[in-house]
Amino acid sequence: MKKRVYLDYSATTPMKKEVLDEMLPFFNVQFGNPSSIHCFGRENKSAVDKARSTIAKTLNAGVDEIFFTGGGSEADNWGIKGVANALKDKGKHVITTKVEHHAVLHTCQYLEKDGFDVTYLDVDQYGMIKIDELKAAIRPDTILITIMFANNEIGTIQPIKEIGKIAKDYKITFHTDAVQAYGNVKIDVKDLGIDLMSLSAHKIYGPKGIGLLYIKKGTKIHPIIHGGAQERRRRAGTENVPAIVGFGKAAELAYENIDEHVNQLVTLRNRLINGLQEKIPYIHLNGHPTKRLPGNCNISIEFIEGEALLLMLDMVGIAGSSGSACTSGSLDPSHVLMAIGLTHEVAHGSLRLTIGDYTTEEDVDYVIEQLPPIVERLRQMSPLYEKVKGGR
């Protein structure tokens, strides 16, 4: 078989075998509806409770503060719209950033159509918000601050504890999208002052289609999926028992040796970044040099375009992703790369390679070997490159 190197762990991860094994009985043996009174249901209720408590422990949260959803996007939508609807009589101003995931950004834009006012904070060249600007944006009618924990494209980790403190001082609800941070950063919701937090299992070697919203006790929020009395009446729908069980197992695995996992990722990532920087001219790293996700390498490769690059990498078996307009179907280059001040052209040539638990040193070296000639080939085709070769 052709060599295949998966470096798109931020997009999604393979499920760990231990996770699948844990899930299997719940598909067709212990399949009952946990809301049912009979034993087919009851035994499932305790499996769900166990997963909930495992996850709660990894966050220093209470078991009654964890609410399962159909994924990270639903959790983001719920956190934001749920608070906006619950507090709209108090105020209609929301603060977020320009670098949020679309699940947050588009939800905020929808709120704007609905009469809310949203401030989108700028970020610096590393993708960091400025605490002063956050403070300055706060108004008497601000009801919600939603700022992501770690960025999915460039990996930058925001100063969550400082934000939490400000939110608390001003008595504003604080939501954070921690979909990328979970499993890669230690998170103590109490210590960080988080009121609401979105997570998704498929980013931590768990199943797709399951996420959760952490809701600090006492936080005012409406449901967005109405119906049955599941999740203590806050999120309707028959519990996705196998997925919840899998999420619990994945969370357990992620946090039982997180230090080791982080070290391994950082080592491999630095090898990759250094290797590429040595071999390819006119490239630079996006995101913060140190306050970044352990597995994230996002580089801009000047004079070339991301989709073409991904296609060529795919031909040699390397799977990555790009912030190029041409890959997104939306025709605008990544809003994150634009927000950190890249030009259209440079944003186009960005490549995100994200490392995970199954990445090996060999994989990294294979990329360091394969990427330079591909870049060179594309640059030879590029009208932008001529000038440089002549000019510089």
Add this chain to the structure above:
Amino acid sequence: MKKRVYLDYSATTPMKKEVLDEMLPFFNVQFGNPSSIHCFGRENKSAVDKARSTIAKTLNAGVDEIFFTGGGSEADNWGIKGVANALKDKGKHVITTKVEHHAVLHTCQYLEKDGFDVTYLDVDQYGMIKIDELKAAIRPDTILITIMFANNEIGTIQPIKEIGKIAKDYKITFHTDAVQAYGNVKIDVKDLGIDLMSLSAHKIYGPKGIGLLYIKKGTKIHPIIHGGAQERRRRAGTENVPAIVGFGKAAELAYENIDEHVNQLVTLRNRLINGLQEKIPYIHLNGHPTKRLPGNCNISIEFIEGEALLLMLDMVGIAGSSGSACTSGSLDPSHVLMAIGLTHEVAHGSLRLTIGDYTTEEDVDYVIEQLPPIVERLRQMSPLYEKVKGGR
């Protein structure tokens, strides 16, 4: 092992082995994100497309009219709130029934808080709406009719084609919750005049946590989960590939021999109903005698209470469900049983046994043998029963 007879197929079903087998590779081999450009993603995109097309065929729908969701409840919420938000400038009146699933009912109640006006149609003793009353309820500002295809408690199947015709005549969007009907009734969305329809995979031997909303081309509807560009920009969130693939397989199996499946269920169900009616006095069938789901048996057993009954059945390994307040956590007896005119006491003593593909004649006979003594025991404890024995 103790005998275990599962007769709660309307609550949820075990996943078929063929469904699980089809899903397995997508957990950790073909695990890519279908939105990605590389081969890990692309091969998944075609798996999703295939499932979408299989399901579309069972409904006589277009592939571009199927939108996957995180379950039946989300689909109901989306169908209703999505249309309400899209059409609120045209009107704010919605028509539904008193016997809808909570996912519809509570969503409509939420709309009422939001300034919408909702008419809840009555039903007759069999749980059927009256077409005249539907027509009479229509107003110039009616934007949506949402009436379930088949009832989850009593199994009654509504006159969907007539409703579809009226909706069309009056140019009102028509949504139907077909979560219980799918796989048990042949559904041709074009012929029936359905604009929007909610389905859920776990009721047809597919996975939990996956459903869909059928959206007829051209229907005006807003998203409720905003974010990424998945599902043609209408429902954000990384596609739950294994679950979608499983849903597709379950749909295929459900419709490849639906006539046989229905016959088998009807035969067993009638055996159960007749057997119980012969052996137990003071019981009667709820729901329509003929226009009902093939696997549904819902009987009211006078003078006893449902939770106690379920617990005793559970002790002999029989899993059923009840419309009793005591099982629901809400303390109100089933709104469906109240709507068909049962008294509080009688509603309390209702038992729903739902038959499915793995139910055998033996299972049915076991229930016919076990239930009468249990009922007798509970009746002996009941103060209501004394009077009857004395009086009649």
Add this chain to the structure above:
Amino acid sequence: MYSEKVMDHFSNPRNVGEIENADAVGQVGNAKCGDIMKMYLKIEGDTIVDVKFKTFGCGSAIATSSMATEMIKGKTIKEALNLTNRAVAEALDGLPPVKMHCSVLAEQAVKAAIYNYAKEKGLHFEELEGFNPDEEHDHHDHGHDEEDH
């Protein structure tokens, strides 16, 4: 996502490069996605005897550039001016709807080169009437959002 032909022209693009002392050079940018294409023509009489391109753009942009150069090489100027983006896309066995706009780049780059050539030589081509090489073209179809936006 892409047809085999697109992938072929993408991975083995024909006529990549520059022509020294080209008779005609045109460069256009795509307003939609910010991509750039540059076309070099060698013209003898009214025939295009050689053509080369350089493209900063996606797989589809590279493949359409390559295909367009093949389709106009050896053709007359008039024939080249009649090349439409649809014809290029068809020759590639089609493009995904969101990628149709990339093929517009190829059509425009050819036109831009000939436009510059005509201006320099004082020639007039009725096919170029109303053509403005600096105008950012935006009128071609691409994948559309659903009705609800």
